[in-house]
Amino acid sequence: MSLPHLGPNPHLGPERPRLIGRECECATLDGLIEALTVGNGGCVVICGEAGIGKSALLGYARSAAGVRVLRAEGAEFERDFAFAALHQLCGPVLSGIAALPASRREAMGTAFGLREGDTPDPFHMGLALLDLLANAADSGPLLCVVDDAQWLDPASAQALAFAARRVGDEPIALVFAVRDPAARPELRGLPHLPLNGLAEADARSLLMSRIRAPLDPGVRERILAEARGNPLALLELPRASELAGGFARPDASAAPAVIESSFRARLAGLPARTRTLLLMAAAEPTGNPSLLIRAAAELDIGPGDAQSAEEAELVSFGNWVRFRHPLVRSTVYRSASPDQRRAAHRALARVLDGESDGDRRAWHLAQAAIGPDEETADAMYQSATRARARGGSAAAAVFLAEAARLTPQRALRAERALSAAAAKHEAGAVDEALGLLSVARRGPLGPRERAQARTLRARIAFDQNRDSAAVAQLLDAARAMAAIDLPAARASLLDALAAAVFVGRFAYSVRMSDVAETAQAMLGDDAPARPGDLLLDALTTQTTKGFSAAVPLLRRVVRTYGEWGDGRRPATGELWLACCAAMDLWEEGAWFALAESQLADARAAGALTVLPVALSYRALAHVHAGQFDDASSLVAEAYAIADEVGAPGLEYVEVTVAAWRGEETRTRELADLARTGAKARGEGRLVTAVEYAQAVLFNGLGRYGAALEALGPACRLDEMGFHAWLLTEFVEAAVRTGDREIALPALQRLLERTESTGTDWASGAALRSQALLTEGSEAEEYYREAITRLDRTQGAVHAARARLVYGEWLRREGRRLEARTMLRAAHDRLSAMGAGAFAARAARELDSTGEHPRGRKTPPPVGLTAQEFQIARLVATGATSKEVGTRLFLSPRTIDAHLRNIFRKLGITSRRQLRHMPLWRDDPRGGSHGRAHRND
Numbered sequence: 001m002s003l004p005h006l007g008p009n010p011h012l013g014p015e016r017p018r019l020i021g022r023e024c025e026c027a028t029l030d031g032l033i034e035a036l037t038v039g040n041g042g043c044v045v046i047c048g049e050a051g052i053g054k055s056a057l058l059g060y061a062r063s064a065a066g067v068r069v070l071r072a073e074g075a076e077f078e079r080d081f082a083f084a085a086l087h088q089l090c091g092p093v094l095s096g097i098a099a100l101p102a103s104r105r106e107a108m109g110t111a112f113g114l115r116e117g118d119t120p121d122p123f124h125m126g127l128a129l130l131d132l133l134a135n136a137a138d139s140g141p142l143l144c145v146v147d148d149a150q151w152l153d154p155a156s157a158q159a160l161a162f163a164a165r166r167v168g169d170e171p172i173a174l175v176f177a178v179r180d181p182a183a184r185p186e187l188r189g190l191p192h193l194p195l196n197g198l199a200e201a202d203a204r205s206l207l208m209s210r211i212r213a214p215l216d217p218g219v220r221e222r223i224l225a226e227a228r229g230n231p232l233a234l235l236e237l238p239r240a241s242e243l244a245g246g247f248a249r250p251d252a253s254a255a256p257a258v259i260e261s262s263f264r265a266r267l268a269g270l271p272a273r274t275r276t277l278l279l280m281a282a283a284e285p286t287g288n289p290s291l292l293i294r295a296a297a298e299l300d301i302g303p304g305d306a307q308s309a310e311e312a313e314l315v316s317f318g319n320w321v322r323f324r325h326p327l328v329r330s331t332v333y334r335s336a337s338p339d340q341r342r343a344a345h346r347a348l349a350r351v352l353d354g355e356s357d358g359d360r361r362a363w364h365l366a367q368a369a370i371g372p373d374e375e376t377a378d379a380m381y382q383s384a385t386r387a388r389a390r391g392g393s394a395a396a397a398v399f400l401a402e403a404a405r406l407t408p409q410r411a412l413r414a415e416r417a418l419s420a421a422a423a424k425h426e427a428g429a430v431d432e433a434l435g436l437l438s439v440a441r442r443g444p445l446g447p448r449e450r451a452q453a454r455t456l457r458a459r460i461a462f463d464q465n466r467d468s469a470a471v472a473q474l475l476d477a478a479r480a481m482a483a484i485d486l487p488a489a490r491a492s493l494l495d496a497l498a499a500a501v502f503v504g505r506f507a508y509s510v511r512m513s514d515v516a517e518t519a520q521a522m523l524g525d526d527a528p529a530r531p532g533d534l535l536l537d538a539l540t541t542q543t544t545k546g547f548s549a550a551v552p553l554l555r556r557v558v559r560t561y562g563e564w565g566d567g568r569r570p571a572t573g574e575l576w577l578a579c580c581a582a583m584d585l586w587e588e589g590a591w592f593a594l595a596e597s598q599l600a601d602a603r604a605a606g607a608l609t610v611l612p613v614a615l616s617y618r619a620l621a622h623v624h625a626g627q628f629d630d631a632s633s634l635v636a637e638a639y640a641i642a643d644e645v646g647a648p649g650l651e652y653v654e655v656t657v658a659a660w661r662g663e664e665t666r667t668r669e670l671a672d673l674a675r676t677g678a679k680a681r682g683e684g685r686l687v688t689a690v691e692y693a694q695a696v697l698f699n700g701l702g703r704y705g706a707a708l709e710a711l712g713p714a715c716r717l718d719e720m721g722f723h724a725w726l727l728t729e730f731v732e733a734a735v736r737t738g739d740r741e742i743a744l745p746a747l748q749r750l751l752e753r754t755e756s757t758g759t760d761w762a763s764g765a766a767l768r769s770q771a772l773l774t775e776g777s778e779a780e781e782y783y784r785e786a787i788t789r790l791d792r793t794q795g796a797v798h799a800a801r802a803r804l805v806y807g808e809w810l811r812r813e814g815r816r817l818e819a820r821t822m823l824r825a826a827h828d829r830l831s832a833m834g835a836g837a838f839a840a841r842a843a844r845e846l847d848s849t850g851e852h853p854r855g856r857k858t859p860p861p862v863g864l865t866a867q868e869f870q871i872a873r874l875v876a877t878g879a880t881s882k883e884v885g886t887r888l889f890l891s892p893r894t895i896d897a898h899l900r901n902i903f904r905k906l907g908i909t910s911r912r913q914l915r916h917m918p919l920w921r922d923d924p925r926g927g928s929h930g931r932a933h934r935n936d
Contacts (some may be wrong), residue, residue: 006092006936008357010381012712014059014255014494016602017055018060018111019053019060019527019608020198020205020206021198021199021202021203021205021206021231021340022053022056022057022060022195024058025046025057025193025195025864026043028193028567029044029057029060029061029175029201029279032044032061032297033061033064033067033141033143033144033173033176034666035173036141036142036143036172037141037171038066038068038170039169039171040167040171041167041168041169041170041171041172041173042167042173042184042191043068043150043164043165043173043175043176043190043191044173044175044176044190044191044192044194045176045177045178045181045187045191045193045194046175046176046177046178046191046192046193046195046197047177047179047180047181047192047194047195047431048178048179048180048194048196049230049673050179050232050234050259050325050326050327050431051197051231051233051236051259051325051327052195052197052230052231052232053195053231053232054147054177054178054179054602055147055177055325056196056231056506057177057195058145058147058175058177060320061143061145061175062143064143066140066141067140067141067142067143067394068139068140068141068142068143069144069145069894070089070090070092070093070142070143070144070145070148070424071089071144071145071146072085072086072088072089072144072145072146072147072156072490073085073088073146073147073148074147074148074149074151074152074153074287074328075148075151075285075286075329076151076326076330077284078153078154078285078286078854079151079152079153079154080109080152080363080394080395080398080399080551081153081359081360081387081395081668082153082154082157082387082394082395082396083111083125083153083155083156083365083647084153084154084156084828085110085146085152085153085156085157085160085646085704086125086129086155086156086160087111087112089144089146089483090108090112090132092554093132093133094112094135094624095134095274095446095752096116096135096417097109098127098131099135100132100135101131101886102129103124104124104128104131105128106120107120107121107124107125107127107128107131107134108120108125108128108689110389110667111155116907123158123159123162125155125158125159126160126161126162126163127162127889128159129159129160129162129163130162130163130166130167130891131169132200132893132894133167133172134170134172137170137171138171139173141172141173141864142171142172142173143172143173143175144172144173144174144175145714146151146174146175146176147177148162148177148178148179148326148330149176149177149178149184150178150179150180150183150184150392150903151189151326152184153394153395153425154186154394155394155395155826156182157186157580157932158186160174160186161186161187161190162174163192164187165189165190166889166890166891166894167847168251168894168897169856169891169894169897169898170891170893176190184535186330187313191571196229197228197230198229198230198231198234199229199325200224202229203224204224204233206231206234207224207234210540213279215283221923222454228621230259232259232325232327233259233760236262237440238262238447238572242870244426245558257355259325259327259623260327260330260331261633261647263314263325263328263331264331265333266312266314266424267314267331267850268310268335268629269330269699270309270312271305271308273337274306274308274309275332275335276296276301276340276344277292277305277306277738278309278314278315278332278344279332279333279336279341279344279395280292280295280296280344280347280348281300281315281321281323281329281332282323282329282330282332282333283341283344283348283350283366283367286360287320287322288319288320288323289318289319289320291348291351291352291676292321292566294349294351294389294906295347295351296506297346297348297349298350298351299343299349299912307813312327312539312830314326314332332446332751335739337579339430341367342367342368342369342370343368343854345364345365345367345368346364346366346368349361349368352364352630352716355603358379358382358383358386358389359381359383359386359399360606360677361620362380362382362383362399363380363399363402365379366379366380366402366493368404369406369788372405372406372407372408373408374406374407374408374409374481376406377403377404377405377406377407377408377416378403380399380400380402380403380406381399381403381416383399384396384397384399384403384423384550386402388423389400389592394427394684396423396427397420397423397424397426397427397429397432400416400420400421400423401417401424401432401436402476403416403420404416404417404420404436404439406657406808409448410443410444411443411444411445413440414440414441414443414444414445414449415445415449416456416919417436417437417439417440417441418436418437418440418445418452418453418456419435420436421434421436421439421453421456422431422452424436424457425456425459425460425463427463430463430464433456433460434457437453437457437460437540438457438479438594440453441453445520447483447484448484448485450480451480451484451485451488451517454476454477454479454480455474455477455478455488455492455773457473457476457477457479458470458473458474458476459474459495460825461473461474461634461663462474462495462499465682466499466502466503466506466509466681466682466683467506467682468503468505468506468507470499470503471496471499471500471503471507471515474492474495474496474499475493475515475518477492478495478518478522479490480491481517481533482522485843486522487530487553489522490519490522490523490530490533490536491531491532493515493518493519493536494532494536494574495537496515497515497516497519497536497540497577498513500512500515500575501577501580501685501719501720501721502683502685503682503683503684503685503718504683504684504685504687504688505677505684505687505713505720506682506683506684507684507689512543513543513544513724515540515542515543515569516540516543519536519537519540520541520544521542522714523536523537523540526618527688531557531560531561531574531711532574534553534556534557534560535561535574535577537553537559537852538553538554538556538558538581539577539581540600541553542554542584542720547584547723547752547753547756548752548753548756550755551585551757554581554584554585555585557578557581558578558581558582558585558587558590558594559590561574561578561593561594562590562593562597566876568855571867575598575614575846576613576617577596578594579591579594579595579598579617579721580719580721581720581721582594583721583722583723583724583725584720584721584723584724584753585759585760586724586753586754586757586759586761586762586765587757588608588621588624588761588793588794588795589622589794591619592794595614595617595618595620595621595815596618596620596621598610598613598614598617599611599614599615599617599739601614602614603886603887604667605872611638612638612639612641612650614637615634615635616634616638616653618634618649619631619632619635619638619653620653620656621658622634622765623657623660623797624794624795624797624798625794625795625797626795626796626797626800626829626835627795627833627834628657628660628661628834628835629834629869631653631657632654632657633869634653635650635653635657635871636870637867637888638653639654643887649675651670651674651677652674652678652686652690652693654673655667655670655674655689655690655840656689656692656693658670658693658697658698658702659693659694659696659697660700660797660835661834661835661836661837662697662701662835662836662837662838662839662840663836664697664698664701664837667694671693672691672696674686674689674690675687675690680774685719685721686798688713688714688717688722689795690932691714692711692714692725692726692729693710693735694706694710695706695707695708695710695711695726695729695730696729697837698710698733698877699729699732699736700735700835700836700837700838700840700841701734701837702839702844704733704734704736705733705737706735707729707732707733708730708733708734708737708739708742710903711729711730711733714726715727715730718749718908719882723753724761724762724765726767727747727749727750727769728745728750728765728769730743730746731746731747731750731769731773732769732772732774734746735772735773740773743772743773744773747769747770747773750765750766750769751766751800753766754766755870759793759794760789760790760792760793761789761790761795761798762788763785763786763789764786764787764788764790764792764793764795764798764802765786765790765798767781767782767783767786767789768783768786768790768798768801768802768805771783771786771805771806771809771874772805777808778805780809782807783806784806786806787799787802787803787806790802796829796833797833797835799829799834800830800835800838800889801826801828801830801838801847803822803823803825803826803829804838804841804842804845806822806824806827807819807822807823807825807826807842807845808821808845810823811823811848816849816850819845820846820849820850821849823842823845823846823851824837824846824851824853825851826838827842827843827846827853830842836903840861842935844879846871847864854932863900863905864905864906867898868898869887870900870904871884871898871902872894872899872902872914872917873909874887874888874897875914876911876914876915876917878926881895881899882895883891891909897913
């Protein structure tokens with residue numbers, strides 16, 4: 001997203017005077033606002049140190065004519081209230097909630113405490129915010145201004161950033177101001193407008209415009225040197241100089257510290273009652289004047305005591321209480337003694353309604369408490385429960401930590417500290433979680449709580465270090481829990497098993513067998529009752545007794561998770577393990593159904609943290625079907641969302657697509673990137689995925705020795721979820737290098753697994769591999785039966801490759817005419833799906849038979865982006881803009897804007913014409929199933 005730099009817009013009235021030294025920045029904001037008048041949105045993050053001019057630029061933007069302004073300010077004391085800033089921004093348009101789609105209406109209503117409901121995902125709230133703002137913008141351009149974004153509560157920051165990335169085709173602009181961009185990782189990737197100190201000439205001009213009394217030249221130069229171009233320092237330091245008779249010479253320091261010193265000096269000159277009033281205003285960040293007046297009355301302070309603070313230009317009292325600068329608020333609060341702060345919080349708590357403002361009242365009471373106070377601790381505990389229900393896991397963690405601090409009874413304090421530690425872990429605050437865990441462990445804790453603490457410590461260890469030591473901790477924690485709560489112990493053991501699978505080759509001291517033996521002892525002879533227990537039983541049976549013995553259990557797992565319904569979703573870790581089971585069973589139908597169900601559920605719930613994984617598994621299913629364009633589209637979507645939520649990269653999926661396409665350079669680059677990331681994160685399983693992709697590429701290129709070398713480590717590990725993929729590639733590579741000695745044991749392992757499942761995919765893969773190691777008429781029977789079986793499956797890539805190896809065999813047998821027929825079919829199918837390396841291999845074989853394959857005539861490039869292709873494909877199926885927007889997390893207006901670009905690029909004027917455009921590849925089997933041509 002680029003920042004517009006447009007000239008003045010006659011529709012917005014006369015050009016406003018620019019800020020001294022900020023003419024370029026003002027022009028940028030003018031361009032952003034002018035773009036709104038033609039229906040184009042955008043965003044910008046203004047960043048720089050305190051006093052550098054961020055708020056002045058926001059004020060300049062707000063002064064634009066013809067634009068409706070919504071505003072919010074992050075407040076240091078509100079960072080722990082989930083969605084506080086978002087509620088502040090949306091306040092003037094809250095009536096629009098009623099027009100939102102049901103799921104988003106419920107999410108926003110729950111987050112804002114307007115209704116009871118399930119905890120809303122912050123990114124689902126982003127979708128609701130986008131809809132709410134888009135509806136509000138129907139009546140005119142909308143400017144959303146967010147000051148002090150470094151103090152936003154995390155839930156608001158995530159939702160606002162999500163919406164900001166999606167307003168390009170709406171008449172909506174979001175402008176953020178933040179001190180340090182690193183303090184708000186949610187804003188990563190948005191256009192930034194960094195502010196530095198003013199140039200010397202501009203700084204001198206600003207200083208001279210504000211000096212109200214003669215100033216000694218030496219002092220003036222000192223002020224210029226001290227301020228280092230910081231505008232607020234240039235405005236404040238002359239005041240300090242005047243107070244000191246014109247000869248103040250503060251020690252050289254950073255400009256913000258100098259500014260705070262100036263504010264502190266001005267504050268000291270105010271009457272005591274005025275300072276107390278300012279302290280209460282600083283302690284209550286909502287800026288509600290009626291609340292402040294009531295609280296002030298508790299301390300016999302009246303509205304008249306505000307006059308001197310306004311005259312000192314520290315604060316303004318109107319419809320809202322607003323400090324001149326965030327540093328004024330923080331200076332006021334820090335300048336007060338602990339007793340003074342507690343008195344201010346106590347007065348505010350007394351005037352807050354315990355029902356409608358229970359959370360704020362509890363928070364003020366906690367700040368007012370001198371020592372342990374069970375009544376306040378219990379109020380904070382209840383606030384944590386309400387915060388969690390609204391989706392504020394970070395807020396819940398803070399409230400629980402305060403509850404623990406204020407709890408007088410040691411055992412209850414330890415329990416609450418443990419709950420707070422779990423909430424901090426959930427919110428991603430690992431260091432704080434460990435600190436609270438230490439408090440909890442000092443106890444006393446009961447046996448159950450000790451086991452829970454041990455489990456939490458193990459999970460934190462795995463998050464920090466995905467290694468065998470962390471897996472061992474998870475296993476030990478599960479064993480400790482077994483004596484207390486067997487179901488909970490099994491759930492922990494499933495965590496340990498999933499961790500061991502994920503760590504894979506990097507799990508040096510704790511192997512799958514260690515986890516499996518413990519699991520079998522815990523499961524006992526009773527039939528597993530819960531899906532998670534069934535999954536644990538199946539996977540441990542596979543580890544301890546072999547794949548064939550586990551097949552009945554694995555089938556039951558796949559069936560159970562496939563039938564999961566009633567709006568309930570199993571944990572993500574369980575789902576990917578169930579998908580692995582389906583692949584190991586060669587049950588492509590179950591695999592596709594599980595992947596599609598997981599994707600549909602994640603989309604419907606707006607669960608963006610889960611969605612990249614769901615998209616990845618669905619993309620791999622498309623690869624199996626030879627639908628590389630559809631796979632690429634989902635990979636692009638997964639990347640965009642993974643970046644949004646800060647998830648690790650998904651190169652291991654993209655490298656698989658690139659390998660099947662035969663893109664050697666791209667595969668090598670992605671493989672290096674994916675392997676480096678996987679090793680750094682301790683994800684041995686992903687290294688195996690990369691090795692498989694490399695083997696596919698090398699087999700396609702005919703570099704069989706390289707394929708054999710790539711697959712060596714993976715085949716020795718024999719990890720679950722790869723049984724249907726690795727051995728077939730290994731056998732082909734080994735046969736082509738002439739190394740039957742290593743091919744035969746691999747074939748035997750393959751046959752043991754395929755015979756126990758008996759699906760067409762399994763039988764076809766086994767027959768093809770058998771044929772490669774067989775001679776004469778028996779080999780031909782195997783080849784023909786393999787093709788017949790694979791043609792019954794959705795595995796188009798495997799059916800095409802079976803024709804390729806059969807054609808190669810026919811040519812070597814000297815049966816050139818039959819070889820041409822088979823190789824031509826293989827070439828056509830592989831070319832149609834875009835498997836470039838395998839298609840080229842088929843072409844070389846055809847050339848050896850005397851036939852020169854004609855290049856397939858492919859549709860001309862049309863320059864559509866990956867997202868435009870995805871939208872075009874969906875619209876061509878008859879989906880409405882609203883339906884497409886819901887699926888892709890975009891507004892209908894944005895979809896319509898993309899369609900206008902698509903129509904322009906394709907030279908068409910209607911949706912109906914999309915159905916006849918060259919967006920589709922031929923079906924690998926010869927028909928047309930509407931698969932998009934990749935051209936991005």
